[in-house]
Amino acid sequence: MVRGQGVTAPLGFRAAGMAAGIKASGRPDLALVFNEGPEYAAAGVFTRNKIKAAPVLWSQQVLTSGRLRAVVLNSGGANACTGPDGFTDTHRTAEAVAAALSNWGTETGAGEVAVCSTGLIGDRLPMDTLLPGVDAIVKDMGGGLSGGTDAAHAIMTTDTVPKQVAVHHPAGWNVGGMAKGAGMLAPSLATMLVVLTTDAAVDAPALDATLRAATARTFDRLDVDGSCSTNDTVLLLASGASEIVPDPDEFAAAVLTACDDLADQLMADAEGVTKRIRITVSGAASEDDAVAAARTVARDSLVKTALFGSDPNWGRVVAAVGMAPVALDVDRLTVAFDGTEVYRATTGVPGAREVDLSGADIALTIDLGVGDAAATIRTTDLSHGYVEENSAYSS
């Protein structure tokens, strides 16, 4: 795997990022991903929150066609909970992108443009700044290596580094992507936006199935704080520019690899993170049970604060998994930190309190003792940094 150019790694994609003046800080805040074709198949997965931001409502509607020419993304404002006026703003943004692309020589309709926004909930976007920015970014859009990187920078909010990925298949097709955020597709600390691109020739229904399978095993299993954004969006665009129809399993594997790599980068850059924690639940009656149990532990504040303190407090892990809505065998339940078993046969293993958890990566393994299914959830610790960053965000 080679990282670097992100969404412009596959053939047939251009991208750009710029400071349009949406953020008061003057940092980059507007990004564009443009599919030059010859194909325009696309799929999307969106937040499960009942409260959906205007750009989510818009992009869901647009994607019913299974076709996208472009994605415009802004940081500096979520355009969520902004009422009918906020939806009009999203609509106008898509129309402005379509008009600028049409002027530029590519006849485009607003219904071929997805919109993604991230930032504070509740404020209207500064359209007098954003719309001229859309004109400018279409003019600036390049096809070189830097386009993807500029776009990845422009969607950052509390991210400290841009996140990009590129997967090159020996057969000649590629998958690229960029991401921002510090959370997961449903639960999210900050909004997660992901744009994936491929030059493989894949139709929209296949893209949709592939994307759903990949997000279910990657972004959906990244759980920073159990919260969930109104704006979470993952898009996958296919240009067909390689003129290669990939083997479906190999394509699914490449998309999964790209999503997994981006999920790893999101975890590593989560707000206030000092520990990267992988919670694996095995011995479950079903994979759903394994996910549910691992998620329950991943959301337990007492487990997360203990791990922030490098404290092998296995009692909190046992107490947390005991609340998971899954089948478990109390007598066969086991817990291990970094491969060292600390709990077995209803009690602690001698030396369990001496396990060294001072490193930045922690593997927590729990066996429920009732079946053969397993799953892993990525999470982070609950630190002073998390409290600091999130107690002083809007004001």
Place this chain on the structure above:
Amino acid sequence: MVRGQGVTAPLGFRAAGMAAGIKASGRPDLALVFNEGPEYAAAGVFTRNKIKAAPVLWSQQVLTSGRLRAVVLNSGGANACTGPDGFTDTHRTAEAVAAALSNWGTETGAGEVAVCSTGLIGDRLPMDTLLPGVDAIVKDMGGGLSGGTDAAHAIMTTDTVPKQVAVHHPAGWNVGGMAKGAGMLAPSLATMLVVLTTDAAVDAPALDATLRAATARTFDRLDVDGSCSTNDTVLLLASGASEIVPDPDEFAAAVLTACDDLADQLMADAEGVTKRIRITVSGAASEDDAVAAARTVARDSLVKTALFGSDPNWGRVVAAVGMAPVALDVDRLTVAFDGTEVYRATTGVPGAREVDLSGADIALTIDLGVGDAAATIRTTDLSHGYVEENSAYSS
């Protein structure tokens, strides 16, 4: 309502508290509540965690008889996840209490003694210290005002103040109680132990029904961090010493008042709390929906950190309630802080970001816009103090 003597406020109860040497600090760590009769009816409500501490397993078994002579409680160790040996320790503790009471002149069996423990999960109790302590506490046990207060002190762990309540009914019967912990009956930050007493003449089935109804509306709606202890226990003992059979509704109201008052004290003393937050959800399709929605918001780390920062970030509240597994009308949803509406008709109300939340008490009100049911959950903010206290607990 008069506070002060707690479990010894009703006639027919003695109590004591002492330092038995279980805690390394030398602080009080052993308490006894003794029912002098003439009746011994009792009921209990226990943790819903699948992983139950030895004293919970023991006390559940004992209470199938609907009868208790005494409750022995220790802090300094939870006796949870301690295997079959831990259960033997609990059994031996109950036997020691029964033997000491029998020596003291009250013929008692171990099956009439409930046991409660709180402290770190996973360590065996120091039985060579605890058993002599049981002998001593039975000898020391007084019937005066100080007995209840001493017991309330001896069950404290991270509590900063003892929690007691007394409700005196004009008809001449009383309800008293003590509590420790900083959480709720299911979710709990630290183990919650509550012992309630009454001198009213009430049989065990009526006590059970009354206690379940009261805990469901009080301790079950106190949610500090969504975690849940292996040891949570609420007991209600009736001596019948007033020789008055109370009106059932008035008795239920008195027990509810006692539980509500103790829940309020638990919230105010929760670990790291700087804000006391009451989340009321109205306009719900059912009371269960109202509780579920309020609980979802109460567990949202982004809402809790914002309130720690006195930040009226209503967008996080809307995002949190949007993830609740309940029916809501997106267009009719409203949010208010301290009675000031901040969100209505899918967008923010002008001035919403200027609401002053700098005080220690915050009332958050959410109307789902679909029905007539309502419920309130008590919670706290997520502060640096919470992280500090919980990242350095066992080690």
